Amino acid sequence: MSATGDPLGSDEGGQDLLAAEYVIGVLDAAGRRRAEARLATDEAFARAVEAWEARLAPLAGEVAPRVPPAAVWDRIAAALPPAAVAPRARAAKAGLWHSLPFWRTAGLGGAVVAAAALVALAVILPPPGAPPGLTATLMPKSGKAALMVTVDRGKDMLMVMPAALDIPPSRVPELWLMPAGGAPRSLGVVSAEKPMMMKVPGELMGAIAPRVMLALSLEPPGGSPTGLPTGPVVAEGMVTQL
Amino acid sequence: MAREAPIGFDAATDAARERARLAASLAAVAAGDRAALAEVYRRSAAKLFGVCLRILGERSEAEDVVQEVYLTVWQRAAGFDPRRASPMTWLITIARNRAIDRLRARRARPPAAPVEAAELVDDPAASALERLEDEDERRRLEHCLGTLDEEPRRAIRTAFFAGATYEELAAARGVPLGTMKSWIRRGLLKLRACLES
Numbered sequence: 001m002s003a004t005g006d007p008l009g010s011d012e013g014g015q016d017l018l019a020a021e022y023v024i025g026v027l028d029a030a031g032r033r034r035a036e037a038r039l040a041t042d043e044a045f046a047r048a049v050e051a052w053e054a055r056l057a058p059l060a061g062e063v064a065p066r067v068p069p070a071a072v073w074d075r076i077a078a079a080l081p082p083a084a085v086a087p088r089a090r091a092a093k094a095g096l097w098h099s100l101p102f103w104r105t106a107g108l109g110g111a112v113v114a115a116a117a118l119v120a121l122a123v124i125l126p127p128p129g130a131p132p133g134l135t136a137t138l139m140p141k142s143g144k145a146a147l148m149v150t151v152d153r154g155k156d157m158l159m160v161m162p163a164a165l166d167i168p169p170s171r172v173p174e175l176w177l178m179p180a181g182g183a184p185r186s187l188g189v190v191s192a193e194k195p196m197m198m199k200v201p202g203e204l205m206g207a208i209a210p211r212v213m214l215a216l217s218l219e220p221p222g223g224s225p226t227g228l229p230t231g232p233v234v235a236e237g238m239v240t241q242l
Numbered sequence: 243m244a245r246e247a248p249i250g251f252d253a254a255t256d257a258a259r260e261r262a263r264l265a266a267s268l269a270a271v272a273a274g275d276r277a278a279l280a281e282v283y284r285r286s287a288a289k290l291f292g293v294c295l296r297i298l299g300e301r302s303e304a305e306d307v308v309q310e311v312y313l314t315v316w317q318r319a320a321g322f323d324p325r326r327a328s329p330m331t332w333l334i335t336i337a338r339n340r341a342i343d344r345l346r347a348r349r350a351r352p353p354a355a356p357v358e359a360a361e362l363v364d365d366p367a368a369s370a371l372e373r374l375e376d377e378d379e380r381r382r383l384e385h386c387l388g389t390l391d392e393e394p395r396r397a398i399r400t401a402f403f404a405g406a407t408y409e410e411l412a413a414a415r416g417v418p419l420g421t422m423k424s425w426i427r428r429g430l431l432k433l434r435a436c437l438e439s
Contacts, residue, residue, distance in 0.1 A: 017427055017430060017431065020430040020434070021426075021427075021430070024401040024402045024426075024430070025297075025342045025402065026401045026403040026406070026408045026411065026426060027407065027408075028407050028409070029346035029347070032342070032343070050326060050327065053327065053331060054327065054328075055383065055401060055433075055437055057328070057330075057331040057379070058379045058383045058384075059379035059383065059403070060289070060331075060338075061332045061400070062382055063289070063292045063293050063296050063402075065288035065289045065291070065292045066290050066292040066304055067287070067288045067291065068286060068288070069285055071305075072287070072291075072305050072308055072309055073280070073287070075309050075363055076279075076283070076309050076312045076313060077276070077280070079309075079313055079354065080276055080279070080316060097325055140278070157306075159309075159313070161313065177271065194310070194317075194340075195310055195313035195314055195316075195317065196310060197309065197310060209393075218328070231305055
């Protein structure tokens with residue numbers, strides 16, 4: 001009850017206020033990351049955030065709906081795992097796509113299983129009218145992690161879908177293009193948790209071609225300070241034509 | 243105003259049915275059903291695109307975020323719990339968070355412009371179902387926002403719709419950061435007290 005002094009103190013009122021600030025969106029990037037870290041570990045804080053989301057939800061009713069262009073759904077559909085794996089996914093409790101055992105099997109099971117995964121992913125179709133799509137599935141050496149990258153050459157974008165990346169604290173995953181006979185080139189730091197879109201400069205985009213390798217290394221926050229991988233490569237995969 | 247129209251029993255059941263359908267589709271998405279994701283998209287994409295566009299102010303970025311949102315939904319649908327949130331609230335929350343993150347990732351950004359009343363399009367027909375679904379909550383929130391002083395109310399609304407930081411809000415309004423923080427924090431506490439009374 002006592003909201004005296006700094007309302008962001010550790011008392012219950014401060015926690016609730018921080019939850020509200022996170023939900024209305026006034027925190028800066030660092031503040032949001034701190035709040036999200038707390039969300040993941042602090043059940044009471046997570047409930048406070050949920051309560052504020054529900055309280056303020058009616059405000060979103062004031063925003064006029066706008067129909068997105070059809071290409072948006074086409075790109076979403078193209079980035080999903082293919083329908084071919086859906087029946088197995090349905091059988092799996094949490095869904096095949098983010099099932100760690102599946103990726104473990106795919107990673108550890110050797111060429112046959114890995115190839116099956118690649119073949120399954122390779123039936124993803126590019127959006128109509130777009131140049132043929134490219135994809136790379138980065139398979140881990142340890143069998144513990146995997147990442148799928150879909151290349152949208154029309155938009156010079158990469159869609160990066162993490163599956164079960166296990167990134168140590170204070171390290172970030174950075175994606176690299178590994179040209180045959182050339183130095184690795186950074187494509188940028190990726191998220192271990194969320195699917196994301198990455199803009200790629202045109203000249204780098206031109207180098208992303210079938211049979212070129214992509215790799216994922218562990219780097220200090222902000223990415224490699226040298227422009228070359230400095231940490232261990234935890235996953236790699238070959239770009240495949242769809 | 244159309245807003246004042248009484249909510250009939252049939253409309254309320256329609257809204258509940260719509261909500262249940264969306265929740266069922268999300269459950270199917272959690273089980274890996276692509277067609278169900280298409281259904282969720284069909285029912286919610288226009289609202290989510292509107293929300294992202296409002297925050298980002300730029301179509302191609304809003305399109306990218308919508309794309310990220312539905313791929314996040316594909317991955318995280320198992321985390322949706324219909325007992326804890328309405329499906330639409332859950333989806334809008336993901337969209338707002340992704341859009342705000344995208345906004346923060348922009349390096350230099352001009353201060354947020356104050357939200358003009360005209361920008362908050364009052365279009366009852368466009369989101370009639372959602373309005374019906376949440377009519378009681380909406381009226382309650384509207385009433386409680388109305389009990390706040392003008393500055394805190396405007397700041398809270400701008401923050402929500404534009405995803406602006408304390409710093410940006412203070413700069414846009416031409417007041418010290420501390421003033422803006424205290425407006426918003428006091429406003430939030432008062433808002434909560436009103437909503438819970």
